[in-house]
Amino acid sequence: MDDVIRGHASRVRAADPLVAGQDELPESVGEKRFAVRDAVGLASVDRINPASVRASWSPLVVHRLQARVAGPDPEAALGRLLDRWLHDLRVDGPGEALSVTWPSRDTVPVRALAVRGFAPVAAAAVRPLRWEGPVIYPWIRPATQGDAEALVRMYVRLVAYDAQFGWVAVRPSTPARIRESVAMEVLPLEWCWVAEVAGEVAGCVIVQPPERSTWIGRSVRTAPTAYLGVMYVEPSARGQGVGVALTEVAQAHAAAQGVASMILHHALPNPLSTPFWARRGYRPLTTQWVRHLQ
Template sequence: MHNDVTATGHAARIATVDALLPAPLPFRVHGDDILLTAEAGETTAAGLATCTEVGPDSPQSIWRARVEHRLEVQLAGPDPAAGLDALLTRWDEHLHSLAQVGDAECAAVLSRPSRDTAGTTELLRHGFAPVGVIAVRPAARMAAPGPATTPGVCIRHATPDDLGTAMRLMLELQRYDAQFGKVTVRPGIEELLEKELLRQLERPEPQLWIAELYGRPLGMVLLQLPDETGWIGHRVAASRIGYLSSLAVSEAARSAGVGSALAAHAHQVFDEAGADVVLLHTAVANPRSTPFWYAQGYRPLWTGWQRRPAAR
């Protein structure tokens, strides 16, 4: 089975699923990467299996298991669900040669286009759960200038004096999000977050914003403008991409309009920077952030599936 043939069929199928998906290319194997293939009747499947590991003191360790086995998937033919089922079986065999059964710091992860629902039942049967989403919001270039104001809410650039406030809000957010499988609260998380926030605050024009409700700092939003988002640019068919890194609102200010004011301000900043789309990550099971972001004009673009431990 030739990988280029599968890639061509996969690209043709994906083009009909979502106009914001980038055109996929044939897999190219580098280093320790492994190309897995499978067939189910006239359907072919190809998967690029990779593995990465981070140390416990890495900022990335907050957002993932320390060892991640990833699979990129391409499916071509009349029965993509059967093709994915055969490929997942093949990947399971591969993982059992690498991963220790029951190791909670080792995860199997794959992303699927959210609107490409073929194979969902097969993923569940293989023990995967939908954990996170990359959501997308196309720019509203013709929107009225400036967001609507929220009574009592003032949004301003963060300064180094806001470090304590930003730390408190980020820790509250991380501990809440840890319930949903996307975040791991590790020993030393305070030091990791402080280092990242200081890096942001020491920039000449930090894209960290504080929301005050009647003078009390109760919310924050952290942005990446299009010149910083090359790391995620391959996920969307757009030239200029904004990324909304974090939005946190204190429990004391929930349902007071602080989050909506921060989101509107962020979108104004992205529009002024000429972003074609804005991306963000959200946890599928989070009962607060998921409906909030969809109400702000976002929709799922990629769904991240995870099995942790990787080997059962």
């Protein structure tokens, strides 16, 4: 088992030296470890309270697999592991889903996911940061309590747009939970800016500073890391450089605070965010492969 993890980590490191955490597979409460030839995995089930803020970001029941594969044929090894996992799966009802997150540049094994009905739905993308001086746009400013309702409105619209791609969802609880998050977390604890166009708030960017982004920071070898969780521009203000300006302000502030890299998630089928973030210098670190169960 240790040989498999070492072999997996060596292959991933050669493909992408930035990816961290591949040289171990610690088991937590509720996870089940299992192995096949040249592969080891941890299976878990995430059952999400439909009234929680997390309920907006995935199906309510997600079966997750963490996998490490090695040997002469990593695709075959991953296939054997997936087949064992799928065989042992206990599904309680419709609407459940499967999720496997994989290092994006470790492409050798991933055909095993595709031929079993998994599709890449989201990427965690990373960009190194370097302090190059302040970035100032007079129409971009730090968000205040007076912007709370505008932030909630844009946040909900972001969720609604990404819901088209099948993984996130606007639930009855979504507006209320986002309103609580903005009031209790975003405004007092995170970095948030708004853009004003023609005197109205027309865009926002929200960043979790390093002390709040350790959950994702452990996936990359550079530190400290910040997480860009929300960036939204109203349709009427798009095409005017608002998104670029918001991103530049957030990145400059993070770099001034000593942040070494920024991480974000974006939906791969999203025709707006995928090219936008690539042009901004973000590249895939890990890819989430999913399959919906009927």
